[in-house]
Amino acid sequence: MTRKVVSIEDRIxxxxxxxxxxxxxxxxxILLLFFFIIIIIAYFQSPLSKVGSITVKGNTSVTNEVIIEKSGITEKTIVLNIDKxxxxxxLTELPEIKSTHIHVQFPNKVLISVEEFERIGLIEENGDIYPLLESGERASNKLSVGKGGGPLLREFSGHExxxxxTDQLVQIPFEIRNAISEIVYSPSKTDQYRVVLYMNDGxxxxxxxxxxxxxxxxxxxVIKQLDPKQKGIIDxxxxxxxxxxxSILQDEINQSGDGNEE
Structure with a gap:
């Protein structure tokens, strides 16, 4: 079988x-790469490369300003340089913040979504009153008036x-928890965890x-079985x-009288 020979003239x-x-x-x-480089340069030179707006949602205890400042993101930040x-x-270093998510929306909008720890009460510390969070930490902001928002803890010190x-308060139904005005730590010889609760109903x-x-x-x-006009101690x-x-006062009077007779 003969092979067909292709001449050089035909191959050229x-x-x-x-x-x-x-x-x-x-x-x-090369042209595509060139135009890509031009677009990148133009982008970084344009206002679109920097954060145009920052929106915060989900916060009630911490202000937008504090959250934005803590995030480190400003309107001078390059969008592509944001380290989420x-x-x-x-942000989660703030005691009030439970979780957070940062989302960059095209072309240069930033959305910061946060979830805060629930406020379960108040706590007095060195004469100042702070919100007490479900995490067991106190919020960073002082309260000028310690009213509302759950029971006020007094004389409590030490993280444990x-x-x-806190662990106990979290388990108490909201309606009952909000019926407590104050909880005072008052240890006794027989119980180092003794507390006295002052209720809103007296x-x-x-x-x-x-x-x-x-x-x-x-x-x-228990309250339903008691005379609302006869306040006292529920042990x-x-x-x-x-x-x-x-009756407690009468007992004290009787004891005082017995002592005088002796």
């Missing part, structure tokens, strides 16, 4: 055409004790932190019993 045009197509592709790639992980880590109180509750959440849930049913430390202030 095909080689030239192939080379031309290859050079054209190379030229197109670093900004989010910085405050965390223990009653006083003695309890231990260890079982506070379990026992205080019976408070509404939940061991069992559950009530003694009016009037």
């Amino acid at each position: 045009p095909k080689l030239k055409e192939r080379r031309k197509r290859k050079e054209n592709r190379r030229l197109i790639l 992980g670093e900004a989010q880590a910085s 004790l405050i965390q223990m109180a 009653f006083e509750v003695h309890a231990t932190l260890r079982t506070l959440a379990d026992k205080i849930k019976y408070y509404p049913s 939940l430390e061991v069992g559950m019993f009530f003694k009016s202030y009037q």
